[in-house]
Amino acid sequence: MRGIVWFRRDLRLHDQPALTAAYQECDEVIPLFVFDEPLLQSHQFGSACVNFMLGCLEELASSLAGRGIMMQWRRGEPVEQIVQTATDWKADVVYWNRDHEPGAIERDRLAHQRLGKLGVAVRTFKDHVVFEASEVRGATGEPLQRYSAYRARWWNRWHATTPSVQPIPTTLANMNAVPLPPSPPLPSVSALGYDPVSPWIEPGERNAQKRLRWFTQGPIHSYARTRNLPAIDGSAKLSPHFRFGTLSPRMAIYAALNALAKGGRVSRLDVLTWVDELIWREFFQQVLASFPHVAEGPFRKAAVPPSRKPGPERNSLFQAWCNGQTGYPIVDAGMRQLNQTGWMHNRVRMVVASFLIKDLRLDWQSGERYFMQHLLDADMAANNGNWQWCASTGTDAMPGYRIFNPALQSKKFDPDGAYIHRYVPELAGLSAKRIHEPHLMTADEQARAGCRIGTDYPSPVVDHQLARQEYLTLGKQEVTR
Template structure:
């Protein structure tokens, strides 16, 4: 029997009906269930008016609303601070309980605490469900009952703990409640213009909503067995490209694990490698939950004492990195791809992060914040974890002495220069040998390609070999 007469489902990072753990629980526990999405002004106020992620979300909730209406309900859409909108809406609907998928980010936790406190004052319940992780918070601990700090050990424990029930889909089965259509006074939905945004000139280049996510998954599955061979090459169709859909929950993590885990058990190395990437996601959620200080500080406090470059010269170098004019073609291609599309291949994320922190000596937090503004799939836990890994300040960190050589990385992972030619077209006429380091090319090759270094394309803003020595000194040990 339902516990509550009326409930409110607050969609957040789970913009789908299929395999939605929170929605299924809410329908089981409520006789009638209303649904809401909030364009939270506390979040939107920090974003530029052409942020492509807001338009992506708007398209996703359009599809979600249509699916809810087909099922007898509908989506209430509010534009307001969520900590105020949700209690007010629960009051106006006389909802006994509000349901939401659990979030692990410090600011989201603080918001949810405010919502829970406001609801409690009116004898209403706030119930959170696990949906965006397979294992969360304290579900995977080491032998001493403490959180893991090294990924490999965590991954082994994760795989040992996994049972088929952990990745089964959540299906709404009777007896259960029914979806309720929004009251007439709450049916008007704000447009993008109403909330201060517009359709970007360059939208996120993937199909939106659950249908878009399912289409990408269907495209990836025939390639999954080769994932381990292709995933490091940015010019090759190797990844699943599902990260933005995982970020906004238009597909469930369980749906992906249901494909990867059986294939891994059947011997697919590609599936095992892909599943490992999904486990990284759980790992970083867990780290952020247990060690929230990482949102602004180094995971290992001793690394907060690193003396990063600062001042006008560092600002100039940082701007060159942001704009993709460092003189290192692979770095510039990656940053221009990010700026133009909001996407960057994972291998390139590591290359540019290493370059910023270990070639330019600039604080990883500046790069993290820039990625947060630009990435379509920005997720605080994964973005922070990746940056701290590159800067050697985090858990499971890259050793401080491992410094990516951008030329070597370019030659190995973009050997023909396909990515460089696409995003740094001024170098397109160079040979595959010269395109990775134009300053090493013969003068005649540069003339033939129409390139004047320092004019049509910059000279390197830093010498990698010299920068490496400075970095080793910065981290406390200098090795020739």
Template sequence: MSPSYPVGLVWFRRDLRLADNAALYDALRQCAQLYCVFVLDDSILASLPRADRRVEFICQSLAELDQSLRSSSGRSDVGLIVRRGLAQDIIPALARELGAQAVFCNDDDEPQALARDAGVRRQLRAQQVNFLPSKDHRIFGRDEVLTQSLSPFSVFTPYKNAWLRKITPFYLSSYPSERHLGAKLAARPEADTRPVPSAAELGFAAGTLDGLRLPTGVSGARQLLADFLPRLPKYQAARDFPALKGPSYLSVHLRFGTVSIRELARIAYEAAHNEDWPPQAREGAATWLSELIWRDFYFQILAHHPHVTERSFKPAYDAIEWESGPEADALFSAWCEGRTGYPLVDAAMRQLNTSGYMHNRLRMVTASFLVKDLGLDWRRGEAYFAEKLNDFDLAANNGGWQWAASTGCDAQPWFRIFNPVTQSQKFDAQGQFIARYVPEVAALPAKLRHAPWLAKPIELAEAGIRLGQHYPYPVVDHAAAREKTLARYAVVKSSSDQDS
């Protein structure tokens, strides 16, 4: 087909790769010449801690993207345009400066992103420039998997079944977005040929990824994927145990688009249906695919119910009276800092604080503990995870927290409360994970690491541990906290039943 636009601008956002990139593919098909841009948006950067690891991840990934653009053409005058400011100002101004007739990007259903894009669209329209978003970071968009009454699903299993019925090779096929790219890239303005800025140059801490074994960019995603594929057949068996190398560790790469969701879903789907694999191996792949479908599910919940970013999915649960005041604040600090006296909870929080990563099983355990043991508002924990997680994604983070708090769609029943000790005994039986992140109790025999306050005085003495000095006593009694939580939720549930 002949190009529709002499000049196009591709705006990279959460899609930091050239291969299998929907917006880039659409731009290549419709434009004679292309420019590529990434905006270091001050509306986002201003709210981040100075030691935010995600800034360094993005900067390193952008540097690799810039190098890939230059390598695709063999020219030094092409590459990624990187500008800092407000996207609402920069994109329309850059389109005018470059003489672009269209701006291509991959869409984003987060409320702030929708507001930003609406502002950009209005300004571009005034300049007679088209704004053309594509679907890229999920398999199905907000309205592609609906109930028979054409309403969004609010329960995961029916959504998953509909997702699986709808899926075909078409939805999993990749876009040949690198084809002819080198020939279409236009020379950047002279001022934009400087290297991608580092985190330090942006005013953020340097070296935040040192020692974390978190490779960045597309090359980092390829490395992690290659490491995971031999482990995929055992995913179902290993995924819940934080001391084992079970997960793919690709979540941060999915978040910033240094790997394609279509590629991962295709691998999982084909492996789950591979008759050459034994049933247990196929089950491992099917379980991984199910996790990817959960991701789509939470995206469509956020798209159709944006109120979840501030309130409960189920309005009745907004009436819950959470603990507040200085004592509640002290409990929250203990949870954040990993000093609740429950070793598995503390180990998980310390893992998060030191690495920006938390095992998925432990995300559920720590969230349940905050809400149902400490009686604190789930939004406090959600905000803390949003600040700390390398792979923070609004839809998944909100969905996970509301699931744990029993306030969301398809949530954990309100009367189901994780016991942090039995969770520890089941999923870290030898206390290996605990010993790594809570060395204060590592000298105890493995069976005593789960609840050191239950150890005999002689056992504590032999390990050189004095509770309350070397490691805290539990900040709450789980059994008593459980009863209090059941009463807290029962009041709301009773009121809700009377109103219905």
């Protein structure tokens, strides 16, 4: 029997259910990746993300080549491509791991239907999450809206099922029997229509494993305390790997729990706090799968004020936010980190999102889009879920009256300004006392620090206290309407 494994967001060999099943069931297996031309042309993702993906693909192709297998690739409309290749190569069955985004579900439904008409079987597998939406439900089978309830049931399910991690199939090399013409080298990032940039986080399955080892032997020991400090390497920086499936979430959770089982310096609190974050990831995947309308708009119309109307003022505030020129150093550092590296620390993501929505009163979907176009871990479920959390419109969201004070967040989580100094060089001469609110410097202080507010560094684009009051007042009016 001849099978095609359609790689998508599962660019690895270890614990890869579609690959493992194909290897167990077929005599000949062809690994295939399809560059989705309409998606590439939409520029919904940015260069950071596309460069990372290509790096992952290069490593996957090379790992397969090392076992004597040529990874095939195509470029075009994915359903057409998969149907065409299954026909050309006389495949009996196509294997893939499921994707829970609404567009991907529709794509897969069409591919399934078209292949079925040709007599080609389709086998699909759970992979991207430990538990799919249908596996973690409320008492009456309803999808869960509260993270705490979801988390409790997720753990029940974990203990009841003990998910397994599949090794790389040992005789993968048997797959090279298929007589296909050699596949050309993968296209360059420029040929795909994107700018070449070196990924800030190293791509590929081997790097994912290395990073997981580094994290579970080191920073996880103090994760509960250090994860909120943007100046230090306190979190795993594995999200792009989960996004493109160069690391299996099951393997990551077992690595963390094994670190705990070994005892020693690792505390239960640190390890379980980290696993909680992976459960948040699954929670948002579940929200997207259960309530696909969130991809298009708010989950609920909460008591939030209407966002600012389109026009020059709105545009200039949005540009100031995008370019890191708001006059709020923690916001500017975060946005510049994103623009320069494709990355932003989680705490700072929350601060800049709250600032966009509640201080600038701009629509959260503009921020959501901007993040998708710039993050190298851009993921619809996590990005949408977190933006809706910050906008107070999500299933389990921050209360509408809660508004981050950027200066207080900055003092608490970047007390000596080390993170700000890294990304806002014009504030290099400022002391830890002044770095969080440079506009409070006197003229003398500005001269001493070599930084004139309004010239070298912007004055605040809005006054936080006034903006906060306005947001709350407009929010109340919205409730009473």
